[in-house]
Amino acid sequence: MATLKLEIVTPEAKVYSEDVDMVTLPGVEGLLGIYPMHVPLMTQVVAGEIIARKSGQELFLAIGDGFAEVSQDRVAILTDMAIKADDIDEARAEEARKRAEARLQEKLTDEEAATVQSALLHSLTQLNIKRRRRP
């Protein structure tokens, strides 16, 4: 059976690079499920959850905003944050969320506000995924 090469890259590092059977990713216009031999596609992705299925196992990752390029045998995702669900530290994410929310109450320049907003989005995404997956 054909497989897809899933590559997730952030400015800091290449977070994930493996062959998988199927990928679900959050596009701007809704969730996209991608199987091998998908028609070439270029899309923006929004902060959310990526599910990579590999030989029956599912792997969850939290990602930030970014772009994805899909070709027949490859899914390349460029994003500003990517973290495996298992690696999410709930306490730290919660703390980051509180800090960002507190900062938003202050008077900020546009530039600072954008930074804080994206930090808030990152922590919220992580929290969402972590909490949903709790048994």
Next chain:
Amino acid sequence: MPSTRDIRRRIKSIKNTAQITKAMQMVASAKMRKAQQAALAGRAYAALMNDVLAAAVAGAGSFRHPLTEKRPGERRAVILISTDKGLCGALNTNLLREAGRFDKETTVFVCAGRKAAQWAGRLKRELAAEFTYKDSPQFAEARAISKFAQQLFLEGKVDRVDVIYTNFINTLSQKAEVRQLLPVGDIKALEAGLEGNGATKELGGVTREYLFEPGPADLLGNLLPHYLNYQVFQFLQEAKASEHSARMVAMKNATDNAKQLVKDLTLEYNKIRQASITKELLEITSAAMAMG
């Protein structure tokens, strides 16, 4: 002939200097390792981004984004990325020599780093803005610089934007380079613009037909500014890696020179000391002989 006391004093002061430069070398080398890692880690992202952008531009067909518009005018902005502090060898000298080549009348400077701003002030160059960036560059800092440059370009105040920065080649060699940032050139230029990433996939020849979600115009509209922000970020990182490497090498040379100097002075000190002992002995023996 200097007295032994003078030489002792000099040796002491040189030893102190060596201690300081040695400490600075240690600090620089620790920072260098971090900065180099950051600069290298970013290259995978840059390579992939290049791929995506090249495919998007190819797929967008006849669509032209304002950031890619070529204009005939002469006015240009130069983003000059220097260090904040000196003591890093010829790094800034080389950088500013490149900057000096630009025509005074038609160029405005956007400075990042204190040395660049000082230079612009000293030579009465037109300074459009001054930015700072931290020891480990943050993406937000790069975004601020890049946004400013994009605005200058889109408002038609300048017709092109270049970047002068120090490209990190390896610990011993860094090179001041000029790169065009805006207008965003054709895809070929983009690929050349990121040499050294080593991982650029082959795209030439096979132009795949892409679906775009949202449309190609929207996608490019979002991708291009991000691409530019990221380019600037990468430039900052390269500049930082270069700065710390250059400083480490400069401080190492200074420490070595100081050590050599101490060695030479110690030799001279011992010579003088022995000469004076010999002299004293002579005086004593001749006095003894005269008495006897």
